[in-house]
Amino acid sequence: ETGVTQTPRHLVMGMTNKKSLKCEQHLGHNAMYWYKQSAKKPLELMFVYNFKEQTENNSVPSRFSPECPNSSHLFLHLHTLQPEDSALYLCASSQFGQGAETQYFGPGTRLLVL
């Protein structure tokens, strides 16, 4: 595997389900990010992890819970979601502290909440 991978690529869940999205980066980066991309809003940064520590949480509802067990893996745990949470969830990684934090994005997980 190369770059940033995400699983699953598609997910349909009910409002009472619990599911997790997984992201893995193979670039040796030290920062990882979760973004939400929906049709009606610009790309929204949800969470930032630098060196496995969460540094940003942009007012994300608690029904989204991130986990970063190491610098290569990032999870987004989902529970009791709402239909408006349906969107494309993108993971990205970058090398923080190098002066230019270009982000490398995964292919995304397209989530549909029924």
Place this chain on the structure above:
Amino acid sequence: ELKVEQNPLFLSMQEGKNYTIYCNYSTTSDRLYWYRQDPGKSLESLFVLLSNGAVKQEGRLMASLDTKARLSTLHITAAVHDLSATYFCAVDITYGQNFVFGPGTRLSVLP
């Protein structure tokens, strides 16, 4: 609240023509990124602009940054169909810790 605006949001142009996409932002930053997204695919980095007056060029695309005007431009020269995509600018407001993206400009290059 930081706002990042792009103009235009939709652009349809003929092959061979030139055009410019504008990215305005509402707070001080000297770090701006341009990304491209093809339909159904993820974002791909195009340019990193890290100082006032920075200019980067790759093929038919050229990006510039004016931090005093809080404006970045993405200029397209002699457009070709392969450039059809959505282009996003993103402002880095806390040095790699927080990025705010523009709404995107959907470009369609017609033969």
